Amino acid sequence: MTTKTLCKTTWKLAALASFAAVAMNGAALAQDKIPYPVSTSTMVMQSSPGSGGDLFLRAVADAANRHIAANFAVENVTGGSGAKAMALLGKSRGDGSMLMGVSPTYVNTSLLSKPPVGYSDLQPIVRLFLDSVIVVVREDSPYKTLKDVVEAAKKAPNSVKVAVGEPGGLETQTMIELMQKTGTTITVISHDGGGDALLSVLNGTADFAIGEAAELRGQLDARQIRPIAAYTEKRINGFPDLPTAREQGIDMVVQKFRGIIGPRNVSPEVIKAWEDAVPKMLADPAFKKWYEEGALIPAFQNHTDFEAFINNFGTQQKEFFLANNLIKG
Template sequence: MNALVLALATVLLVSTGVIAQGGYPNKPITLVTHSSVGAGGDIFLRQLAKHLEGIVLVPLVIENRRGGASATAVSFVATSPTDGYAIYGSTPTLLQTPMLTKTQHTYLDLQPVVNIFFDPMILYVKADSPWKTLPDIVAAAKARPGQIRFGAATPGSVEHMIAHQIQKVAKIQVQPVTFEGGGDLLLAVLGGHVDLGVGEFAEVASQVEARQVRVINSFTDKRIPKSTIPTATEQGVTIVVEKFRGLLGPKRMDPAAVAYWEQTVKRVMDKPAYKQYYESVNLVPGYLDHVQYRLYLDRMNQTLRRYMKEIGVIQ
């Protein structure tokens, strides 16, 4: 009788996934971001980990490895064991930073695992700002060349590149002010230390709801789904950028771990609570498996290099 009970219990545990039978994962997984706490990359991983509870049956630990505009975080993951227990939360900063400065590792030293979202970039101001449209800001910048304080993330970020591009396209001069992450930038906008900021909606969503922040426009090719936010192009300044959010591991990461994350991400994307969250912050689902993601990163790397040459950031 005892043997039968034990056998039935074992079957139940295996069927619910509680026993990993020595397979992956069987210990805590570290999700690494180059962002500061409260910035977009940090929020992305923390929300992902929150909604993976009950799907991933081991602890997910978020680790903020700031420094070097992603170089520190990338090197940490690139030099980690290939067993899949250190995973990097990616953005285009991963690609852009090595173009701007010499880094120990690049995206070629990592294994693409899965892309999850495309994260629309937005321009925002404090709610009591006199500027309500992008033309308002352009007009103010032309009247006061070099005086408008334009807050953005680190030099290797999409946000910082937008600051360069908007000056070129709109033929204005602004004063770019660099921040380690979107959370720090938001505080600076709210405190009046900078005049406007570029970031992701998730970073400012609570302040938009509290009517402390006004979103001016997105930098997308068309309006964000289910949103009334106008694009920069609609307002006469043609700037379109694409920010991806995905996961990468060390080069030659265990294929079983890669396959696990591909399937796990599919499951969490269909989870109603997670879907409600990511739609509320305007994240656009953009699932790519590891093969598709590698091809995408190669294309994006070429696109960003051309773009940075066009705006004069690199030669």
Template sequence: MARLLKFIAAAATAAALVSPLARAADPYPAKPIELTVAFQPGGGTDSMARAFADAARPYLSQPIVVINKAGASGAIGLGYVANSPADGYKMAMVFAELLVIPYLNLGKVTYEDFQPIARFTSDPSSITVRADAPWKTVEEFLAYAKANPGKVTVSNAGNGSIPQLAAASLGEKIGTSFSHVPYLGSAPAILGLLGGQVDATFVAYGELKAHVESGKLRTLAVMGDKRLPGLDNVPTIKEKGIDLTSYVWRGLAVPKNTPPQVVNKLREVAAKVANEPAFKDALAKQNLTFSYADAPEFRSQMATQSAGYQKLIPTLKLN
């Protein structure tokens, strides 16, 4: 009996020594992590993904590889990740349109198919016109739109994009409608305005900031909770008595049911990256407004906004 007990004790000791070594030999990540961008290369979401991949290198034993899977207003790339194995080796750049895709029948993927990791940016939609437009104030613009339903042409980043919803929501609030002109992304929508193809755009201010500062465009109002730094003379539409906000945000998520230890590892990495000056600088160069939120806050935001869109979208006249 004593000999048997000694054998068991020796085996337990050996297991205790081998187990940590085995774990150390195969930590997460054990292979490169794929980060999917649901758009073509270029643009804010793609740029942020690549900036994150670069900034995360010191904190992971394996690289993050960015791939692009565009189409169906982002539904193809998002669906690709949502339906991948929940093992931490497929991540997605998620964006505000994720919340509206199912309500516009653009795809079946929803925010509930993902486990959020972190939000990194948040920018309010804007009401922006050319510098030579006849409207000098948001009051003048809205008065004209109300007096001429459907006449004001407004560019957006595509059917179902946040700029389109922002314009449609504002029209519903003030009792008018706009003529929506979809483009393949925010950059083309801005070029459409610069080229005189449309009267206005509701693209997020950060994405057209350079053109405002150069004097080519004029932002009449922003659709945020407060005025933007450096744009102190431009009001929010809330200040004009219109209770409406619209934000374009971007963040990181993995398929739901990803193991908690993997999610927590990625949250730790995301928090460290969020404190990296080089990462913040990369976002600033893309005119993206840094706004970090950890997973619980990010999920709460998505749930609240999704419920709002579920009620709102059926009431809007979307082209």
């Protein structure tokens, strides 16, 4: 009994701290807010608190609270790599009371594990960002550009090794595309996560790694690793001297998107509210500071474009999975 009351006290203390935080952030003006069909809305996140996706959605909810006349709160519904969250969203009403923050994972999970509710059963609403995916090497590496890596791989197949995160993920896909485009063979070593992959570069197990700029910041600042290319459309704001893969003659852009989706029957009012709000949110100074620090590239797409984008992405992923035997036709 004692333990329980004590636990509760802890909980209350923590709750108090959070209340203070909310009170500080909620000091926006009530006027000029975009109307919304419901007063409270839950934003579902498939990964656990503290993960990249979770931080993204919390920042979005925070900014949305300042620009949309509703209260957005994030709820983490983990399990089945998003299958659980998609099932919950699929059951919800289309009045905007439940939305979901997504990354390519939700499309991949839909294809790989065929859950009851998949990406094609849900409605894309808006796209907000693309992650800046970059290629890094150890500071003392002989490779100065992505071209150097490709040249070395051409000379001796399988002599160049790349560290990627989880097997079968977007990073592996990027590598396969690179190999196909350049006609090289590079050894792809998958790890249990991006952190492990970075360690492999630091200790020389792998020659280079692919990752998101935000995750690599600590090592980049300490000059232990060096970026050699960015898989983005344009040069990244925080890295003006870093040439893109395209500039180096390799025509590749990695589309690691972040957006908001709803259930199939989501109402036009909800879509309209988000389409109006996102440009305002992206100009919001506090939000801007947050996403620029994280090297996220604002890449707003309205409902129609985002839907087309997702369908196209889904088709591409399916082809990739089929070609690599990750799913059966």
